[in-house]
Amino acid sequence: MGVRAGRRVSRSAVLAMVLVAGTAGCGQLSGREDAASAVVNRFEQDAARGDGAAMCAALAPGTREELEDQEESDCEQAVTGLGLPDGGTLRRVDVFGQQARAVLQGDTVFLSAFPGGWKVTAAGCEPRPGMPYRCDLKGD
Amino acid sequence: MSAATRFLRNDSLTLAFGTAFLLALVGQAAAGRADLNNQLVAAGLQPLGVAGYLASSEFAVDVTENWQSEYLQFFLYIFGTVWLLQRGSPESKSLDRAGTESEREQKIGPHATGESPAWARTRGVRLVVYSRSLGLVMALFFLGSWASQSITGWSAYNADQLRDLQAPVAWGQYVLSADFWNRTLQNWQSELLAVASMAILSVYLRQRGSPESKPVGAAHTSTGVEG
Numbered sequence: 001m002g003v004r005a006g007r008r009v010s011r012s013a014v015l016a017m018v019l020v021a022g023t024a025g026c027g028q029l030s031g032r033e034d035a036a037s038a039v040v041n042r043f044e045q046d047a048a049r050g051d052g053a054a055m056c057a058a059l060a061p062g063t064r065e066e067l068e069d070q071e072e073s074d075c076e077q078a079v080t081g082l083g084l085p086d087g088g089t090l091r092r093v094d095v096f097g098q099q100a101r102a103v104l105q106g107d108t109v110f111l112s113a114f115p116g117g118w119k120v121t122a123a124g125c126e127p128r129p130g131m132p133y134r135c136d137l138k139g140d
Numbered sequence: 141m142s143a144a145t146r147f148l149r150n151d152s153l154t155l156a157f158g159t160a161f162l163l164a165l166v167g168q169a170a171a172g173r174a175d176l177n178n179q180l181v182a183a184g185l186q187p188l189g190v191a192g193y194l195a196s197s198e199f200a201v202d203v204t205e206n207w208q209s210e211y212l213q214f215f216l217y218i219f220g221t222v223w224l225l226q227r228g229s230p231e232s233k234s235l236d237r238a239g240t241e242s243e244r245e246q247k248i249g250p251h252a253t254g255e256s257p258a259w260a261r262t263r264g265v266r267l268v269v270y271s272r273s274l275g276l277v278m279a280l281f282f283l284g285s286w287a288s289q290s291i292t293g294w295s296a297y298n299a300d301q302l303r304d305l306q307a308p309v310a311w312g313q314y315v316l317s318a319d320f321w322n323r324t325l326q327n328w329q330s331e332l333l334a335v336a337s338m339a340i341l342s343v344y345l346r347q348r349g350s351p352e353s354k355p356v357g358a359a360h361t362s363t364g365v366e367g
Binding site for chain 1: 188
């Protein structure tokens with residue numbers, strides 16, 4: 001009986017591609033987690049010092065823009081006026097693709113990868129069962 | 141006829157479909173990247189370059205979810221047609237030959253010929269494995285692709301979750317999730333439909349010159365006949 005021969009693909013090529021596909025996105029995960037952790041820790045230190053300029057430099061462009069629109073003031077003034085919670089100790093970092101979440105003792109921060117490194121997309125976030133986090137600071 | 145011309149002629153089926161496969165994969169990569177980047181830009185996030193997209197779980201899951209279903213289709217078809225029959229279909233063997241057939245019919249053991257593969261002339265595990273090697277390899281490719289889909293799909297799903305400010309899930313939760321089974325079953329149903337359609341339509345319809353069809357003048361009732 002006939003088998004559709006057009007579907008035959010080199011077996012070794014397929015196996016190699018399956019293996020590559022299976023590990024896609026996993027490369028250098030530890031280094032990316034470390035980089036995201038460093039950004040979050042620095043952001044928390046800047047927040048504790050009330051350094052609005054440094055905090056704004058850590059924000060993703062869309063988040064910064066949304067903050068300024070929402071608060072109707074410049075970023076430095078707006079971000080320090082939010083009263084973000086004291087994050088405390090970093091408990092875990094999850095990195096998937098270009099996105100990351102950092103769970104701290106007193107806060108949760110979301111990040112996204114940009115050419116210059118990880119940027120904060122949301123902070124001051126509280127979990128809600130079955131729903132997105134409610135965040136004091138986030139993009140549109 | 142030169143060696144190159146002979147190669148192109150004798151292997152044209154694999155070469156044509158292999159080339160078409162690569163072109164389609166390139167097209168999928170381009171369209172998939174554009175689609176994902178539209179979403180990223182709309183969310184105020186950084187779009188992915190070509191290399192970044194090719195290494196992404198989003199691309200990998202879109203590829204592997206289709207591969208697993210294709211290999212599942214062939215695995216089921218190869219194993220299923222040992223016992224399952226379709227009267228009048230060239231996809232089925234004749235109605236009195238259901239099962240694994242005799243050693244004589246399969247040209248194995250003492251009935252192997254000088255041209256038979258070496259493992260067809262042996263006994264024991266090697267013969268058992270070689271007698272099922274086509275289906276087993278398809279099954280392995282299916283399981284490998286499906287496992288890969290589960291991992292890359294999990295990563296892509298969690299990237300979406302994080303983008304939407306939602307908590308990521310564990311792999312064990314993902315393989316029980318609606319996303320995983322929606323991706324899986326939408327591919328399975330289309331492959332199973334294609335097999336069922338081929339089995340029954342080839343009873344009544346013909347394609348002159350194709351080995352997938354019976355000869356144009358063959359009776360609708362003749363089974364296991366290729367054109």
